[in-house]
Amino acid sequence: MGQGQQERVVTSLADAVTEEIGARLAPVDAELERRYPGDPGTRQPVHTVYVPADAFAAGTPRAWGDRALAALDEHAPDAASFAAVLGLDGALAEDVYGRVRAKLEREPVEDLRVDFEDGYGGRPDAEEDADAARAARLVAEAYAAGTAAPYTGIRMKCMEAAVRDRGIRTLDIFLTGLTEAGGLPDGLVLTLPKVTCPEQVTAMVRLLEAFEEARSLESGRIGFEIQIETSQAILAADGTAAVARMIQAAEGRATGLHYGTFDYSACLGVSAAHQASDHPAADHAKAVMQVAAAGTGVRVSDGSTNVLPVGPTEKVHDAWRLHYGLTRRALARAYYQGWDMHPGHLPTRYAAVFAFYREGFRQAAARLTRYADRVGGDVMDEPATAKALAGHLIRGLDCGALDTSEVARATGLTRSDLEGFAAPRRGGPADSAR
Helix, strand or coil: CCCCCCCCCCCCCCHHHHHHHHHHHHHHHHHHHHHCCCCCCCCCCCEEEEEECCCCCCCHHHHHHHHHHHHHHHHCCCHHHHHHHHCCCHHHHHHHHHHHHHHHHHCCCCEEEEECCCCCCCCCHHHHHHHHHHHHHHHHHHHHHCCCCCEEEEECCCCCCCCHHHHHHHHHHHHHHHHHCCCCCCCEEEEECCCCCHHHHHHHHHHHHHHHHHCCCCCCCCCEEEEECCHHHHCCCCCCCHHHHHHHHCCCCEEEEEECHHHHHHHCCCCHHHCCCCCHHHHHHHHHHHHHHCCCCCEEECCCCCCCCCCCHHHHHHHHHHHHHHHHHHHHCCCCCEEECCHHHHHHHHHHHHHHHHHCHHHHHHHHHHHHHCCCCCCCCCHHHHHHHHHHHHHHHHHCCCCHHHHHHHHCCCHHHHHHHHCCCCCCCCCCCC
């Protein structure tokens, strides 16, 4: 065939075949779109901070930041000493240390949960009523004053029979207080702990529906996180992955799955000395959670360490190294959020997060730029990889590890461009942003 001659194209199937297949799969297409809408594209906090309800105060985020800065001043007063503890290199150490201090001054807590469960314990009803009302007032005042953590809410008691009524009442008092004080804030987050079966998730949905109806709120306005702390949440009695059914039982309201390190470990009989987020039992549970949540728009969060950075400098450094290593390990496994138990955990939380995103920045930017410009390199990237590269840059921007200007210089892409790569439409081109 001569050069430039048009190829003859021949087919065998009638158009009716394609139309029939399309008709057969249309319900499946709709169901896939409903069940797997993809990531919501909103900011995911890098951590969640527990504060017992009786200890929560208007200045809690600032107090945590000040205590974290004081810990740095005492135990790692400069970049070199901090780098020596964590094993950071040269220029990266200077950059990370500066960003950590700036973060602790500007936004020390990204996600705060006022705890009415394990961190609070059993109190007289009148006392818990008062603490729930006070929490609502303080949260509303903090949002009005611009001093609240970007995400704030409560962890209520669970749906088990012994504490169910108390948990429902506390949630009602808290949400009612916020509503009366001016409305539910955009950053509101609720956590339902110790979920053992999908029916408890359904009960939470019905509870929130009833509140929305009582207060004339938009249906679906209130979402919640599901805390995975029992073996039954991972593997149900019939052998199915109950956590996957829980996501569906939430009817679109589930925003996250949070791993409960110590309750889950104890449930499996792991001895106290070995209850940690890197235990094989923890890895299995989180892997199941991750697969169940993939594509649903529900984020997965790692748990916490109970080794606190307190006491003499040597003990603080040991705790910092442990926390930094666990956080870096979680990030490599795509668990981009965890739980922090103490202000002293904030320096290593942000150090691990910032080092992770800055170490991967240049390569991610270069590869995404080549992909966007159709320029070859030593790695052949696909749309799915472009999605991951853009996601890395967006998460780095959201937490403060990366600056908008340096990402723009390195990639030539806007935030909107990055979001287009990170969240392509199902079945559509992932490179439509450029």
